[in-house]
Amino acid sequence: MPLDFSTLNSLPYSIEALTLGRRRSITSSGSEAIAIIPDVVISEEHDDEVTVTRHPVDQGAPISDHAYKNPSVLNVRFGWSDSSRLINSVLDTSILRGYLSTKEVYEQLLKLMDNRELLTVSTGKRIYQNMLITKLSTSSTADTESALICDITFEEVIIVSAQSTNLSEDVQQNPERTASPTNGGQRQAVETSTVLQLPSDYGNA
Numbered sequence: 001m002p003l004d005f006s007t008l009n010s011l012p013y014s015i016e017a018l019t020l021g022r023r024r025s026i027t028s029s030g031s032e033a034i035a036i037i038p039d040v041v042i043s044e045e046h047d048d049e050v051t052v053t054r055h056p057v058d059q060g061a062p063i064s065d066h067a068y069k070n071p072s073v074l075n076v077r078f079g080w081s082d083s084s085r086l087i088n089s090v091l092d093t094s095i096l097r098g099y100l101s102t103k104e105v106y107e108q109l110l111k112l113m114d115n116r117e118l119l120t121v122s123t124g125k126r127i128y129q130n131m132l133i134t135k136l137s138t139s140s141t142a143d144t145e146s147a148l149i150c151d152i153t154f155e156e157v158i159i160v161s162a163q164s165t166n167l168s169e170d171v172q173q174n175p176e177r178t179a180s181p182t183n184g185g186q187r188q189a190v191e192t193s194t195v196l197q198l199p200s201d202y203g204n205a
Helices: 011-020 082-091 102-114
Strands: 025-028 034-036 040-047 050-052 067-069 073-081 119-122 127-138 147-156
Touching: 025 102, 034 102, 073 082, 073 102, 102 127, 102 147
Parallel strands: none
Antiparallel strands: 025 034, 025 119, 040 073, 050 067, 073 147, 119 127, 127 147
């Protein structure tokens, strides 16, 4: 279905962002902090899913041990227009970080995806942390040559903190095999001599 170019008149969106606090943004806190604010939001699709294991669960067992949450997936269609970039960058104060053309916005999105940078994505429904751009697509026609319409897929990276601990030998079933290494101090090699004993009938054969 062709995109109506009039949908890129994003002045009402900027006013909504200021008055209602529904500002959308893609921000990176990596080595080079980047904040990209769309001129217009065409659509947002939020996908959350929990997977249940297939094996039977004992009666009374914690259900949370047998189901896990999949990474969140966010699909958005954002738009930028060279004709409205200056207006919106003034209204949402992003002009303070430097005015960006649609070409520069597209280059920054590609850079974020190529560098696999963790992103914070603010939408009208929620704020996502630790997201990666896994898909970025756009197309241009004669009517949208001065605009940038991007379909972007973000996927969550679930980050956990691993901890290690040492168990004492009295709680281990086989401490000889599973106990942690211990420091035995310095050891000095001792030279030994070997005496070869021959059978009494050696050489008589």
